[in-house]
Amino acid sequence: MTNTNFLAIAKRTFALEISALTTLEQALDDQFNQACLLLLGCKGRVVVTGMGKSGHIAHKIAATLASTGTPAFFVHPGEASHGDMGMITGADVVIALSNSGEVNEIVSLLPLIKRLGAALIGMSGNNSSSLATLSDVHLYCGVEQEACPLNLAPTSSTTAALVMGDAVAIALLEARGFSAEDFAFSHPGGSLGRKLLLKVETIMHDGDEIPIINPDASVSEALMVMTQKSLGMVTVQQDGRLLGIFTDGDLRRVIDQKIDFSATSISTVMHPKPHSIDADQLAAQALYMMEEHKITSLVVTHKNIVAGVIHMHDILRAGVA
Incomplete structure (x- = not known):
């Protein structure tokens, strides 16, 4: 010693x-x-x-x-x-x-x-x-x-x-x-490359996986779609245009209001100005937006038309976080 x-x-x-x-x-x-x-x-x-x-x-x-x-x-x-x-x-x-x-x-x-x-x-x-x-x-x-x-x-x-x-x-x-993307081309391997190069469109839910409801549908109908798609939210759309979203958090609020789910239109309780991200943005940017706004999912758009939904779990599974 x-x-x-x-x-x-x-x-x-x-x-x-x-x-x-x-x-x-x-x-x-x-x-x-x-x-x-x-x-x-x-x-x-x-x-x-x-x-x-x-x-x-x-x-x-x-x-x-x-x-x-x-x-x-x-x-x-x-x-x-x-x-x-x-x-x-x-x-x-x-x-x-x-x-x-x-x-x-x-x-x-x-x-x-x-x-x-x-x-x-x-x-x-x-x-x-x-x-x-x-x-x-x-x-x-x-x-x-x-x-x-x-x-x-x-x-x-x-x-x-x-x-x-x-x-x-x-x-x-x-x-x-x-830029960060330039840096990524010099570091394509491992988590750093995934974080800097992976785009939202690569890991988002698209097509039939997108939870969609029309604005005239009832809250009950919206809940059925949310349950089927298992993303904790539903997009309210008309002709592919995003009008709003309804999430698990919104559901807790309307329960407190004791409204009639079958008689209430989803358009009256949806969140009309949801956060969204372009499909060609980096997954790291989606993660940043979710953390900044304390949300777990983002609607993905392409030329102002809904292209998909990305959830925090998708980002975590991709090894971006």
């Missing part, structure tokens, strides 16, 4: 890295704007490179860029010196990471990148480094102290570089008007 206070160490680590990010935020300048403009104007791909721990961060930055609308990939600097430079073209923008800005594997590539005519964005913690001075744009990612008590292991510095990369990716995402 040990007397080491692990919680205190964790809090100290958090504090040091938060402090590093606060300092980094304050140091942001026009170089960040220039980097974003350079990347937005890229006619090729964004190539991200880095050695060691910086290489791991470079991998993550490339992946984040690629998934948010900026085509990007990682090239290992050691492999670049042995053939992979052929992956880089003059139309590309290279983002090179090195905390010191003097790592041999990175510095040796800089003349080759310049010879190709590719633009170079350097990310380092030294504004006077070879990487900084040879870059077209330099993003300063320096930290005063690593979270490592020896001030040796890359910790605060890698966090700073990672956050800088995230800031660039999000700035480009917003500048491009990158």
Whole structure:
């Protein structure tokens, strides 16, 4: 057993890295704007490179860029010196990471990148480094102290570089008007893809499954249709046009009023302005509307004509929630 206070160490680590990010935020300048403009104007791909721990961060930055609308990939600097430079073209923008800005594997590539005519964005913690001075744009990612008590292991510095990369990716995402649906095409698998790509028309009840009653029908007739269709509601329609709905909640209210179900027209007790959603909208949007309005079903329309009904259970079964 040990007397080491692990919680205190964790809090100290958090504090040091938060402090590093606060300092980094304050140091942001026009170089960040220039980097974003350079990347937005890229006619090729964004190539991200880095050695060691910086290489791991470079991998993550490339992946984040690629998934948010900026085509990007990682090239290992050691492999670049042995053939992979052929992956880089003059139309590309290279983002090179090195905390010191003097790592041999990175510095040796800089003349080759310049010879190709590719633009170079350097990310380092030294504004006077070879990487900084040879870059077209330099993003300063320096930290005063690593979270490592020896001030040796890359910790605060890698966090700073990672956050800088995230800031660039999000700035480009917003500048491009990158949408949730665009994001989904980069993430089609699993629940994320289902949530962002699945449309209402795919999971709604349509055809004979739609509970329909005409406005002259009695409440008793409406209840029979509700029971048969098991969706907890019935649509009141005329010639395919939605006039209103009657739900389980409406039923509880009319019971309290002690009305004659057989003699009362459904049009007098229906909800005349129900919430609806277009068939080509995302199922995630239907879920949002249900949660916002505290309801369990929506009428689905297409060109103002009733196309179906979608229930909260349909969304849950589809794995959207």
